[in-house]
Amino acid sequence: MTRPTVSLGVGPDGKEIRVDKIGLGLMLMTWRTTPIPDEQCFAAIKAGIDALDDGVKLFINGGEFYGYNLATTNLEMIQRFFDKYPEYADRTFLSVKGGLKLDQLQPDGSPANLERSVSNIIDKLGKNKRLDLFQPARVDTKVPVKEAIGTLSDLTKKLGFDHIGMSECKASSLETGNSVHHITAVEIEVSPWSYEDETKRVIEAARKAGTAVIAYSPLGGGFLTGQIKSHADLPEDDFRRRLPRYQEENMKHNMAIVDGLSAIAKRKGITPAQLCIAWVSSLGDHVIPLPGSSLDTRTLENIAAGDVVLTKEEQEEIEKVLEVNAVKGARYGTAAQAYLWG
Template sequence: MAPETTSPGRLVGPARRLGADGPAVGPIGLGCMGMSGEFYGPADDAQSVRVIHSALDSGVTLLDTADMYGSGRNEELVGRALRGRRDEAVIATKFGIRRADGRRWNDSSPAYARAACEASLRRLGVEAIDLYYVHRLDTVTPVEETVGELARLVQEGKVRHIGLSEVSALNLRRAHAVHPIAAVQSEFSLWTRNVVDDGVLAACRELGIALVAYSPLGRGFLTGTVRSTDTLHETDFRLGNPRFAEGGLEANLALLPTLEKAAAAHGVTAGQVALAWVLAQGEDIVPIPGTRRLPYLEQNIAAARLELTAEDLAALDRVFAPDAVTGERYPAPIMPVTR
């Protein structure tokens, strides 16, 4: 049985381990991407630090960032928040997506892996990254070469565990043959279940690798609070997302009543039911909902105590079947190309 988290207050339950030899973390992590103010409208650094501190106080241990979030500012923010509290957190960050002069491309070359790691260590202000992901594999570097360099960073004590993001089952197996992979980070929620259909989740379970589920709340859609794009800031990433576009959002809103019915039956929010659904898919799955607001953080943490019935799960599975969702999960220009 997994060890118990014993932090004060709200997040109490079986911890979930990242890989066979990886760290045990709370059943729900914290995605920090939105705190950079780049994807979901303006953010307040002081408020974001308070959210991170409250998360730690409540037993949330897995904090997720990446070097491309805010062009490094997100890592700097996480680093500031963890001063004096480093030992309370499992820091996960990522490399592999580069941007410059209006261009965006993937680079998982060994040379860039090392350079990016050194830069992330400086921004975070730490001596080692607990979980270092390849954010995206490029199309030319064999995954064995990338993971081989990351393995050398592990040997040097700069990285503790290795992860991959948006990877195919084939390349996951190739990578794991070079060095143990602790976690795969992929989008996974009621309305995004690609990792089931493409065999990635099955490969993770075969190899003893955890799945870290990003966007488990469907970028806010599954909370039931986004019913019109009129409420979104003009810089919000979702304005260009097909599932929130004209026609897509209206069609997807028809899926929400089943989620809201389950929420009403349990006396909780729709978002809490959506998170409980992810948690119910297996103890090897760790959702990392992102938020920069304390009330939403508290709701997310409380979802770890919600137990859905078999009837709830069956109804949600049926209504949110992949073919019932309208729109791709990303705009075409930045749709992840899984390798």
């Protein structure tokens, strides 16, 4: 059986870009006090690429600010990977989030900052890997969407990147962005415990526009795998410790979702992670789950979920679990919540 893929339009060579249905998020390789060793990160990335058919690219996602104290260590790690393995450059589609003020986690969609951000990313990536897609990490409510996307449209020509994305935007903002320049991909959080009404609206608006949905955190930040049982299981420097859903009382309540999904996965002979990824993937032919991984074995486990087909009965059973066990706790703290669905 041929693995499903998604078309992202054409590249600078005029050829169609086809990416695998499962992507790879690179954030947690570096957004920690002690980054993971290069060798381990590189093995995880290579495993995903090598698992794909010829001509199919792996969608990978990094961030300008994915480093301790918002440092650019994620970009530097990506540069080192492609410096060591330049032959993998054409086998990946690289999306990078930026557009924030680098000294703080606040969106800045001004023309000056967007140009600074794109230029910095291109410079950090070096000569061996092209920036395929740039996306502002959040919508700056002080700058009209039409103006921000118009600026990026001009920058594709001025700075030499090919695709524009959006992130954590609502459906109407995506539609507005697409009226200015085609939005190749929109990144939103989608998982069995993050499937809001606006999530559904964005997925539908993206389908109509021919925009891919990059579904980040399909495993609920790892919670839905069943490997995190309590707040104490998280490392001291783990950012999830600060999130409402990971507070002890909420975790106890939300464990019912994990138990229900794990039971379905066990009967199907797959892991809970694969079940969650397959469920997110089933939400549309244009939906690309983006699990993060820094282990080659975990990357392969996640990629294998692209071959999982859920029956109608299994989907109904998953929906029943989610209906009976409403998730408790917000996705982010108060300050970060304000930047969702921009």
